[in-house]
Amino acid sequence: xxxxxxxxxxxxxxxxxxxxxxxxxxxxxxxxxxxxxxxxxxxxxxxxxxxxxxxxxxxxxxxxxxxxxxxxxxxxxxxxxxxxxxxxxxxxxxxxxxxxxxxxxxxxxxxxxxxxxxxxxxxxxxxxxxxxxxxxxxxxxxxxxxxxxxxxxxxxxxxxxxxxxxxxxxxxxxxxxxxxxxxxxxxxxxxxxxxxxxxxxxxxxxxxxxxxxxxxxxxxxxxxxxxxxxxxxxxxxxxxxxxxxxxxxxxxxxxxxxxxxxxxxxxxxxxxxxxxxxxxxxxxxxxxxxxxxxxxxxxxxxxxxxxxxxxxxxxxxxxxxxxxxxxxxxx
Numbered sequence: 001x002x003x004x005x006x007x008x009x010x011x012x013x014x015x016x017x018x019x020x021x022x023x024x025x026x027x028x029x030x031x032x033x034x035x036x037x038x039x040x041x042x043x044x045x046x047x048x049x050x051x052x053x054x055x056x057x058x059x060x061x062x063x064x065x066x067x068x069x070x071x072x073x074x075x076x077x078x079x080x081x082x083x084x085x086x087x088x089x090x091x092x093x094x095x096x097x098x099x100x101x102x103x104x105x106x107x108x109x110x111x112x113x114x115x116x117x118x119x120x121x122x123x124x125x126x127x128x129x130x131x132x133x134x135x136x137x138x139x140x141x142x143x144x145x146x147x148x149x150x151x152x153x154x155x156x157x158x159x160x161x162x163x164x165x166x167x168x169x170x171x172x173x174x175x176x177x178x179x180x181x182x183x184x185x186x187x188x189x190x191x192x193x194x195x196x197x198x199x200x201x202x203x204x205x206x207x208x209x210x211x212x213x214x215x216x217x218x219x220x221x222x223x224x225x226x227x228x229x230x231x232x233x234x235x236x237x238x239x240x241x242x243x244x245x246x247x248x249x250x251x252x253x254x255x256x257x258x259x260x261x262x263x264x265x266x267x268x269x270x271x272x273x274x275x276x277x278x279x280x281x282x283x284x285x286x287x288x289x290x291x292x293x294x295x296x297x298x299x300x301x302x303x304x305x306x307x308x309x310x311x312x313x314x315x316x317x318x319x320x321x322x323x324x325x326x327x328x329x330x331x
Contacts, residue, residue: 001061004103008094011104019108024093027110028081031100039131043157046078047135053077056099067092132158133169140173148174189238192231197242199226204249211263213282216256219246257283257291265298274299 011017019027032038037049050069054062062068066089069077080088080096094104101107135158139151151174152159162170203225207215215221223229223246236243251259260281265272268280274295278285286292 001057001098004098005094008098008104012090012094017104017108025081027107028096028100031110032081035100044078044081045131046157047155049081050075050077053099057095062095065091065095067095132161136162137173140175144175146175147178151175189235193239193241196226196228196232196239197245199228200232200242200245202226208259211267214256214260214263216253217249217251219250222246222249254288254290257281257288258294261291261295261298 029038032044032049037045039045054069059068067076069075076088076092077096079086080092097104097107101110135155136151139146139154143150143154146154148159200222203222204217206225207217207221220229220233223232226232232239232242232246260283261277264277264280268276270276277283277295277298283291
């Protein structure tokens, strides 16, 4: 099969296939008609053509070419057969051509038929549509847990025809209509805001107390820890107190590094060195110039002024409390 596909590429690249996009569609329709994939002139037996296409190539080969066919009402294979503006990848066109014919050369010899017009089927006999009954029954047997809407998406033509022309049979065999879930009671968002805020504050306290590893306080981390992630992120405008608190406590990357350094200095009983701070605070040296200057200032006793955009809340990095703790540990 791979050799046949390679030969098809060579044939097309050499310029021997001269076919417009409109002609290509007409050739497909003609071959579908000849190989009994069309009912009348225009109605496509989607399930049959998909099954035969997958069986012809096998799932493994289709996956190799990125051309797997999903068992849904609309996919790339069905779109290629329909008169749509959707573009189909050339590799997939080759797969379609070799599905119908032995080679691209044989396909090029096939004359496209004129545009097929749909047949009038207003008073068509019921026996002409026996395949609709079989198709729906097969789907119900294969997917007993599926809803009516899911079955409709798999074979819309059979579903619609039976629903219109044989309503009694349709209702007897289709799965029962699913009862919609009761509408939840209206939420008091003011009370919910206070309730969620309490959970969020507890989560922030947990994150700030964690060590090995440290966890950065971000809006997403806090929301996930509180168990209210979807409620908060999907209803930001309805939870003003919670969002204001989250925005206030969320740490920038630099703030997170400074907090880790303070925690290491506060918790460590060993002799403090620069290397120990880098190691225990899990900080990569030379990654943040501001952090390196901060650590250097702790050992040199030099106070560094911090600008508004540095990510530090205090106006001085080397504050008196931190300097005192460092001196105590050195002694």
